[in-house]
Amino acid sequence: MKCEELLAILNEYVDGEIDPGVCEEYREHLDNCDPCQVVVDNIRKTIELCRACEPFELRPAFKTKLDAALRERWRTRRDCRQR
Amino acid sequence: MPDDGRLVERALHGELEAFEELVRRHERQVLALARRMLRNEADAEDVTQEAFASALDHLEKFRGETSFRSWLMTIVSHAALKVLRKKNSLPTVPLDEESLDGLPRPEFIADWREGPTSLLERKETMRHIQEALDELSENYRLVFLLRDVGELSIRETAGLLGLTENNVKVRLLRARLALREKLTRVFGDSTARIAPHAHGGTEETA
Numbered sequence: 302m303k304c305e306e307l308l309a310i311l312n313e314y315v316d317g318e319i320d321p322g323v324c325e326e327y328r329e330h331l332d333n334c335d336p337c338q339v340v341v342d343n344i345r346k347t348i349e350l351c352r353a354c355e356p357f358e359l360r361p362a363f364k365t366k367l368d369a370a371l372r373e374r375w376r377t378r379r380d381c382r383q384r
Numbered sequence: 385m386p387d388d389g390r391l392v393e394r395a396l397h398g399e400l401e402a403f404e405e406l407v408r409r410h411e412r413q414v415l416a417l418a419r420r421m422l423r424n425e426a427d428a429e430d431v432t433q434e435a436f437a438s439a440l441d442h443l444e445k446f447r448g449e450t451s452f453r454s455w456l457m458t459i460v461s462h463a464a465l466k467v468l469r470k471k472n473s474l475p476t477v478p479l480d481e482e483s484l485d486g487l488p489r490p491e492f493i494a495d496w497r498e499g500p501t502s503l504l505e506r507k508e509t510m511r512h513i514q515e516a517l518d519e520l521s522e523n524y525r526l527v528f529l530l531r532d533v534g535e536l537s538i539r540e541t542a543g544l545l546g547l548t549e550n551n552v553k554v555r556l557l558r559a560r561l562a563l564r565e566k567l568t569r570v571f572g573d574s575t576a577r578i579a580p581h582a583h584g585g586t587e588e589t590a
């Protein structure tokens with residue numbers, strides 16, 4: 302297996318959806334190829350970083366507006382059901 | 385601390401506080417995805433509000449087969465795409481199937497100086513991520529956001545974007561490779577940079 306072939310099935314590997322036979326070949330390549338190991342690790346970290354929650358709170362004015370709108374909707378829903 | 389599923393049940397039994405706790409837990413992630421998809425703060429806030437309102441309206445449809453987070457992410461993705469379509473800023477679907485031919489080879493290969501957890505504590509990290517995402521073409525950006533940030537399945541991503549599953553897979557791979565390249569240039573340890581493997585000989589064509 303060449304690095305290019307490994308690149309082509311990277312998604313399935315990173316997502317853990319690869320068929321075990323191919324996985325074996327893949328692992329063998331990875332064990333012997335530093336650049337590919339680092340690329341796979343870089344990609345995992347890239348995804349983890351982009352997925353992580355933004356540590357910012359909502360703008361206070363927006364949070365107030367959001368909560369008020371949802372409370373209002375909650376009330377309307379309840380009234381509809383009781384009718 | 386009750387889990388999300390338990391909170392949904394309590395909300396369905398009429399407990400407003402339970403619903404508000406669900407909102408509090410997920411509001412930042414919902415807004416973050418909307419913001420990255422729409423790249424407009426006012427639109428992102430509108431869509432966030434719309435998504436939670438829609439979640440409230442359809443709460444009894446949440447069955448707990450997926451996580452509450454991923455259910456919400458589907459709702460907010462759908463709402464954000466509606467706005468993008470209305471603004472006509474959604475790229476049209478390519479006629480030919482994209483292929484894996486000519487994938488860009490990784491160039492800057494190096495371990496990162498720090499792990500994601502410690503990077504997240506720095507303010508400038510978010511700016512770097514945003515810049516890297518902004519540089520992606522819309523085709524790749526949306527696929528990456530829905531699949532890797534929103535954690536939608538390939539099938540759901542394809543459905544929402546009107547693409548084939550194969551399109552989604554190819555675009556996702558290209559997006560991941562492009563982001564890896566950009567972010568590794570920023571976060572990679574340049575003193576530990578290694579060269580791509582040269583495949584010169586025939587011994588490797590096994």
Ligand SMILES: [Zn+2]
Pocket residue numbers: 303304307330334336337581
């Ligand atoms: Zn390799």
